[in-house]
Amino acid sequence: MPALLDFRIRFPDVMTEISLDDVKVDIINGGYDVVLRLGELDDSTLRARRIGPHTFITCASPEYLAHRGTPQTPSDLHNHCCVFYRFPTTGRPEVWAFKNSLQLTPIKPSVVLNDGEALASAALGGLGIIQAPSYLVSEDIAAGRLQAVLADYTDERGSVSLVWPPMSARAPKVRAFIDFMAERVSQKLY
Incomplete structure (x- = not known):
């Protein structure tokens, strides 16, 4: 959420609607522009950007x-x-x-x-x-x-990724959000 404030300051004209559900949503039919996914990604027609390990x-x-x-x-x-x-x-x-x-x-x-x-x-x-x-x-x-x-035993579980429908990233505001969040979230993962 602190990253969202920084995004709003940098891009004040972009309206953001955030859904904080801890469920796997249907990105296309749900009308989502971008989703943050944890773990292994399914093969699909969606685009994805891995932003770090899910440690x-x-x-x-x-x-x-x-x-x-x-x-x-x-x-x-x-x-x-x-x-x-x-x-x-x-x-x-x-x-x-x-x-x-x-x-x-x-x-x-x-x-x-x-x-x-x-x-x-x-x-x-x-x-x-x-x-x-x-x-x-x-x-x-x-x-x-x-x-x-147990630091020597604890294992990673896939990755943290941003996922979006192919057409979404063509919108400049969505591309800006993807780039901004990828940078900010990745800083918290390492």
Whole structure:
């Protein structure tokens, strides 16, 4: 949202309508000019611009870790309160991704939430360990409010991309929005 303010200052005559639904929309039939997509993209006739990796951080509050201990491997998570995200499109809890791990037993969530910001708030409140997109928790980690764990194991999940119908980018205002947002969002991903 801070990037949107900067876009409005730079392009005051461009009317923007933002939909913040956490569902996969039909871009063409829904009448969208541009959509921000996370994860792997489907093959389609749409145009896309990858703007960065969709990286995740496994983390918890320092207070939680002081009380419960710090997991050293993904299998240690079976002894912790793990707070998961539930996808609104499928109704299923997210499966945490780990690389270089021989973990065979899925982690059982202690709490399941359907909002990314609530996920971060749960970790900040000491409810348990979360695995969240880096852009949701990186400022809290930098400020010491959250502490990353299992950094050597946490894996990427595709990319962050802007996607649009082929005809949309011909409009100068849409092209301006794509270029501006690609630059601004990519800064938050690294």
